[in-house]
Amino acid sequence: MKESLFKGWKLTLLVLSILIVTVFTAACGNSTSENNAANNTASGSKEPPKQITVFAAASLTESYTEIGKQIEKDKNIKVTFNFAGSQQLVASINQGVNADVFASADTKNMKTLTDAKKVDKDVIFAKNQLVIAKNKSSNASINSLADLGKDGVKLVVGDKSLPAGNYFYKALDAAKADNAIDQATYDKIIKNIKSQELNVKDVVSKVKLGDADAGVVYKTDANNQKELQVITDKEFSKLQVDYPIAVVSDSKNKTAAQEFIDYVTTGKGKDILKQYGFSVK
Template structure:
């Protein structure tokens, strides 16, 4: 009888032991699975790659949107510096750190290229120079020559600013091909009340009514309810190209090139189109 009870006790102990081993193994497997999941999550949540992009002020809206999209698509966190192209060139020449430079003209890009400050550049968009008039202004403007009418307050970009340089180039061409005479030319120059270093400041002054009209990029007039846009044949003749390049001293060249590729292909091109730029 005692032997029978002893055998039954041994069987119970053995069964309990097996059950405990099974539970322990399952728990270990579950923890291992959780650890694997955590490791995979950690891998996916790698720190964003940092990038500094110097870009012409007229690119502010489109590039801000591109910055948001490339963060989602490529995990690249972009810090932008928007200003007149000539101001950005001066900063890069002075040694201010940047990874990418996008200019509103080829002239400023060539300045950096000649100084070996940027790698090979590529044209990524085109724009158009237009006249914008405050809708509350009593001035009647249909073309460039109307900017010479008596009493008109005109604001343009400084000659060092691409938009300003384009304006003066078109004005000189209009005089050369007799679209306007010397008297009209002189009146237009006289009507210029300020020359801005940033195209956004030109837009702002016309918007606020500090000027009747200004000369800016077509894209700067987008979604500006107070502005009337006037196109002119002399401005339409201008080739307004936007080049982009990796800065030669960049410490993030691979990431910088990713940004350039993003701007010049696919989603980046689509965003530029949405903001009124022409792209090929």
């Protein structure tokens, strides 16, 4: 009898011990889960970044690369860039190459896509200026547009299909029409052109390497280049060099694409563009 009661108590104590251990383990487990959740929140763990592809004019390379780094930190948007001549980017978009945002160095190329209904409504986000970039090691005496017609000057410009090239030829024609240069000087400048590039960065590169005495590029491309002397001309200052941006109509990431545009046109994005020499409102 006593032995049976003793065994019964032992069994009861064993069951109680198991229950206590189970409850304690569950409580610890809940506490650990809550602590982990709190730690994850405190450490700033977040969802995978939204991803977009931005097609942008080559002259935006430095500024947009910096914007891409900042927007990933601030908005958790990872940007893949394709930098090239605006006309080349238009051709790619027309061929169906995947893109979410298009930023052009002129309104002409943007209008091509707008007319084809390839982009949504665009907005001007920056302005630039055309300048003469002279290699500092060159012996050529260049202080104005007219000087590009001097004997022996080797000149590199953008192709007419490239915004920078189109702007140059517009300024050249306007200078002749305004009698700022005569027909003979006009002809000499044309004769001195040794190559016409499809990318403004290639113009800069040829001048820096000494393949040309001077090139016509954007102010933002020539600024802070130790090999280059920047020369302004009043004929260039008459040009309206606007940079428009728009969401590509076929984009599968329109919300993130619009977030990128909003970032470029406000606050930190505008500040970065200013740092790289662009004019912004």
